[in-house]
Amino acid sequence: MSLSPSSSAQAARERVAQRLHALRVEAGLTGGELAARCGWTHSKSSRIENARTPPSPDDIRRWCEACGAQRQVPDLVAESLNAESQYVEWRRRVRDGLRRLQGSYVELFRSTSLFRVYSPTLVPGLLQTEGYARALLSANARMLEIPDDANEAAPARTERSQIIHERGHRFVFLIEEAVLRYQLGDHDAMAAQLGHLLTAGALPAVSLGIIPAATANRALWPQEVFHMYDDSLVSIETLSARVTVTQPSEIALYLRAFEELRSMAVYGADARALVVRAIDALR
Structure with missing residues (x-):
């Protein structure tokens, strides 16, 4: 049985969230440390990582820069935008x-x-x-x-x-x-x-x-x-x-x-x- 559009969108959001989580872990950063580098609250990092809040293109750029993974920005932005609204x-x-x-x-x-x-x-x-x-x-x-x-x-x-x-x-x-x-x-x-x-x-x-x-x-x-x-x-x-x-x-x-x-x-x-x-x- 195929997923409904809303279920498919949520699954896609979760894949983006998982990739962002992996980047933070690989960089050796806690959620609070990443939030400080990005200039936002720890709760925002948590919401993004748990796929409760979709990240904007700017959020993704900041996240990747904080983790030293700037090369990941184009793919993650495209994947996130695609997840949110085709x-x-x-x-x-x-x-x-x-x-x-x-x-x-x-x-x-x-x-x-x-x-x-x-x-x-x-x-x-x-x-x-x-x-x-x-x-x-x-x-x-x-x-x-x-x-x-x-x-x-x-x-x-x-x-x-x-x-x-x-x-x-x-x-x-x-x-x-x-x-x-x-x-x-x-x-x-x-x-x-x-x-x-x-x-x-x-x-x-x-x-x-x-x-x-x-x-x-x-x-x-x-x-x-x-x-x-x-x-x-x-x-x-x-x-x-x-x-x-x-x-x-x-x-x-x-x-x-x-x-x-x-x-x-x-x-x-x-x-x-x-x-x-x-x-x-x-x-």
């Missing part, structure tokens, strides 16, 4: 509303140096204004038949987006020109969103590329929305679920697709001109 149903994640979902990404964002985001239909979440996010989240709540807490979720989304102003992170956004024309919210909300793209696209850590609708002989057709976090995780968004990819070969495929799409985009003044034309069309 396929997560939106309905299960958001059954208590969308506000809590916004905060669930903060730790992943903090541990990511390079963000790559491609979107053919929507302004990426990290670039959304509160009014645009509120309209989008409210529509999602209605479609998924879950509590509509967009008034609380939208500020939480824009608050987490402040990471684009923090040092230590770089952001490469690619959108199709159609994103500028799909109106979410009222006229004022959409105008504010487009104006924000002009501002955010000029930030030193942000690269905003727009693929013109008139692009001839496209090298690659429009794809699904996907987010790449460094080179360790790809998150793909569908209507009913979020699919997480951690296999290196699949990540390499998405990176190749991203670069193909990136080669078709316009940047700088040309990108701003497309946004300005979309703003003019609202008048």
